[in-house]
Amino acid sequence: MARNVDTDVIVVGAGPTGLMLAGELRLGGADVIVAEALERPTGQSRALGFTTRALESFDQRGLVPRFGTVETMPMGHFGGIPFDYTVLEDANFGARGIPQSQSEAVLEAWAGELGADIRRGRSFLGLEQDEDGVTVTVATPGGEREELRALFVVGADGAHSAVRKAAGIDFPGTSGTQVMHLADVCGSGVRARPFGERLPGGLVQVFPGGDVDRVIMTEYAASAENHNETPEYAEIAAAWLRVTGEDISGGTPLWVSSFTDATRQAAEYRRGRVLLAGDAAHIHLPVGGQGMSAGVQDAANLGWKLAATVRGWAPEELLDTYHSERHPVGARLLANTRAQAMSIFGGDESQGLRDLYAELIALDDVKRHLAGMVSHVDIRYDIDPEGHPLVGRRLPPRTLHAVGGPVQTPELLHPALGVLLDLSDTPELRAAAAGWKDRVTTVTGTLASDGAFDGVAALLVRPDGYIAFAGDDPAGLSAALHRWFGTPDLA
Numbered sequence: 001m002a003r004n005v006d007t008d009v010i011v012v013g014a015g016p017t018g019l020m021l022a023g024e025l026r027l028g029g030a031d032v033i034v035a036e037a038l039e040r041p042t043g044q045s046r047a048l049g050f051t052t053r054a055l056e057s058f059d060q061r062g063l064v065p066r067f068g069t070v071e072t073m074p075m076g077h078f079g080g081i082p083f084d085y086t087v088l089e090d091a092n093f094g095a096r097g098i099p100q101s102q103s104e105a106v107l108e109a110w111a112g113e114l115g116a117d118i119r120r121g122r123s124f125l126g127l128e129q130d131e132d133g134v135t136v137t138v139a140t141p142g143g144e145r146e147e148l149r150a151l152f153v154v155g156a157d158g159a160h161s162a163v164r165k166a167a168g169i170d171f172p173g174t175s176g177t178q179v180m181h182l183a184d185v186c187g188s189g190v191r192a193r194p195f196g197e198r199l200p201g202g203l204v205q206v207f208p209g210g211d212v213d214r215v216i217m218t219e220y221a222a223s224a225e226n227h228n229e230t231p232e233y234a235e236i237a238a239a240w241l242r243v244t245g246e247d248i249s250g251g252t253p254l255w256v257s258s259f260t261d262a263t264r265q266a267a268e269y270r271r272g273r274v275l276l277a278g279d280a281a282h283i284h285l286p287v288g289g290q291g292m293s294a295g296v297q298d299a300a301n302l303g304w305k306l307a308a309t310v311r312g313w314a315p316e317e318l319l320d321t322y323h324s325e326r327h328p329v330g331a332r333l334l335a336n337t338r339a340q341a342m343s344i345f346g347g348d349e350s351q352g353l354r355d356l357y358a359e360l361i362a363l364d365d366v367k368r369h370l371a372g373m374v375s376h377v378d379i380r381y382d383i384d385p386e387g388h389p390l391v392g393r394r395l396p397p398r399t400l401h402a403v404g405g406p407v408q409t410p411e412l413l414h415p416a417l418g419v420l421l422d423l424s425d426t427p428e429l430r431a432a433a434a435g436w437k438d439r440v441t442t443v444t445g446t447l448a449s450d451g452a453f454d455g456v457a458a459l460l461v462r463p464d465g466y467i468a469f470a471g472d473d474p475a476g477l478s479a480a481l482h483r484w485f486g487t488p489d490l491a
Helices: 016-027 052-059 100-113 162-167 234-243 289-309 323-344 348-361 364-375 427-432 474-485
Strands: 006-012 032-038 074-080 082-083 115-118 123-129 132-138 145-155 181-184 195-199 202-207 212-219 253-262 264-265 274-276 401-402 405-408 418-422 442-448 458-461 467-471
Touching: 006 016, 006 289, 016 032, 016 100, 016 289, 032 145, 052 289, 052 364, 074 474, 082 348, 100 115, 123 145, 123 162, 145 162, 145 289, 162 274, 162 364, 195 467, 202 234, 234 418, 264 323, 274 364, 289 323, 323 348, 323 364, 348 364, 418 427, 418 474, 427 474, 458 474, 467 474
Parallel strands: 006 032, 006 145, 032 115, 145 274, 418 442
Antiparallel strands: 074 082, 123 132, 132 145, 181 212, 181 253, 195 202, 202 212, 401 405, 401 442, 418 458, 458 467
């Protein structure tokens, strides 16, 4: 592969997705430049937390302590109908009270420590790709044009992705019908409404945060056509007064924003040497903390595969599995948020739907299904649908009683290498993996679990924490190693 480049990968966008991807690429041994239009972070925080699975992804890289005290919420909702997510093992309504600005700061520091070259004040202007690489043109802080050359480019530049448009990737879906305003306000004087309050003229939510309250509202009569993403606080206060009768105009806004229930997904997550991740690949109603979390998981799935590709050991078509695995996950995410939007935004005409949701959610099997869907812990990639039920699923956080002492399974993934868990102390299985010791760490021990791993001799876990093999057949293990980790190094 040609190396006449400035870097291996250019990531456009320094939001949570782009920064997570930069760190993943560096762990995989790829050089990366992150080009971000903003000269400094905005400090705005649409997201106030992340899902269970995103929290696990951070844990797999040793990042959780950087967030300080992390509290998860057992109670969540689906379509505004509350229920306890812990009815499903490992599930919860995610980490809450962590503003997106903090997540970005944590990820930017981590990626920088790993050697990512983060260049702020670089506005994307265009790209040209050929069989050897991609040339990206950006505007510098001084207004000059700068060309950067890389083997691959990833657009992590949000819903209006210029990278997606430059690559000619379609973004089909539905336009927004409702507008939601949000603001962080000091001194609003309003009472908490964490699960929302439905009123004749709209829906309002208030998340208390000490001196600062997060207020969110939709006014049913408002049109989403030509909506303004950065409204004046006076507009929000006036709408709040119309819907609730409460005057919040005396509060001091830290920032304001608005969004719609527009739902779109990129037709392709990869076109040649251009890939998409996060909001550049999918947009939807931000409900349940799923938006930022899906982007983080896009990055975890893509990072090790792209790094392996530029380093030259990736099996053929490994990079194509990014689209084949994450596109169905994105489609399911859009479906669940669209279903929730019908319940959340609907007025009296949607009361029957809300009543039906409440009736169904009273059933434990439905609770478990929805908790797994929204927390993202039930994702199963189509790695081997006819194989062991564990294949394609995540390795949950468990204690491994290893030869050298107990270890938590997420710790084994901190280096972003594959992991072979030899759970039966079988020399033949360890020997089958010996040729991949530079890409796969082998650990012998037993897993403390609820029985899900009973009788399983070995697990091959990918760097993103998903199980690629489960069983006792050395030949089957060898085939999985070839499929995901390439040709062994027999030197």
